[in-house]
Amino acid sequence: MSTASMTAAALVDPVLGFELAYWQQTTIKVVLALVIVPTATAIVVQTFLFKMMAGMQSRMGPMEAGPYGALQLMADGLKFIQKELLAPSAADRRVYALAPVVSLIATFMVFVVIPVGPNGFAANLRTGIFYALAVSSLSVVGVLMAGWSSANKYALIGGIRAGGQLIAYELPLVLAVIGVVIQAGSLNLQDIVVAQHSGEIFGWGGIGSPYIITQFVGFLLFMISIQAELTQPPFDMPVAESEVVGGWQVEYSGLQFLFFYIAEFGAAFGFSAIASTLFLGGWAIPFVDLDAGIMHIVGPLVLFGKTMAVAFLIFWVRFSYPRFREDQLQQFAWKFLIPLALANIVVTGILKVVF
């Protein structure tokens, strides 16, 4: 199944059975993205931040709005939409208003390349994972814009801390992926899924080759790095509420604060989906043919299940560990993660050439 043939096949909708024009397809995809990203955020926040966190801390979590607090996010959304939008009088207003949009753009663009089925992708870019890593690092621009334009000391300190942290953990993130690229021999995420489905681990092809087994070090590096990229505890120094009171978000109120929230947890979902595509086999399941018609419907559900499993890990770590100090955080990235990631590339390269 080559990339070129799949792109051509994408013009005929396999579920509907008739052909859709490019603009029709793309309109559907963009509208779907506008629904999926906030919904993904809601699912992540409701499941993990409200209920799982409460369970791990022996509390009930939200219980009032709806059965077992199921409508809590509706109530929160209504609250946010009624709040007055405030900007400090000294703020750089245009940059201040644009910063949450830039964060959202970074999140939305990551979703473009995630494959959810045999033909399920917004755009099957040949640069796949490389593109995803590149656009995800746009979020640092939004963060620095917010931190600088707020004209607030907490925001400035938080924004600069975030800038330093995001670039430090960008590197292990990028280098951890290279091991997967070496094994799959392609940057395209769809090809990586196919390679894992049809792969063999040293000649044994029982369950294909999910790269979490052969690239376990890479998986750990990737998970630690996305934890830091999402500024989730224990890497939440830039937004530490007891030190910089929310960092770059300190002056934002109402809907503009909500946009940062959607960008952050939407990105958590997007990164979990990319981690499950790279390391857990994406939408494919072992023993089931990739071209089987049923995969058009089951594929997205399988990917969703794997994504939630990976997101569970992120939030489990979030609720379990205390915060890193700023200098410990930088040293951990530069003195441990980056040399380890380079060693991982070298070992993977040698094994690939020898076997």
Add this chain to the structure above:
Amino acid sequence: MSDFLRDYLTVGLFAAAPFVLVGLMLGLGALLRPNRRQAQKYIPYESGVDPVGFEWSQSQVRYYIFAVLFVMFDVEAVFIFPWATRLEAYGLFGLIEMLIFVFILLLGLIYAWRKGVLRWV
């Protein structure tokens, strides 16, 4: 239009989608949210006390050297990606070439480490 350009048109449309989302939500919010101006609402937040000094305060950027190192390793990553996709074709030759490349960059990191710039200064 070629498939290649079409794919990147999709990317561009996805980048424009947040403007639609933000516009819709802010537009809806404009009907619902209050707008009562009071001078106190627009002073910078400093934990509830009156702000100290000028709003556009300055801060020390302590890790500019990390940014320089970041550029070095990020460019390295850009070079490694295309190599990684073609490793099977390059074989031993490509492997040794890249080992030399990674080693030289690692020397840079070790030099920075020995110089003490990876410490919090």
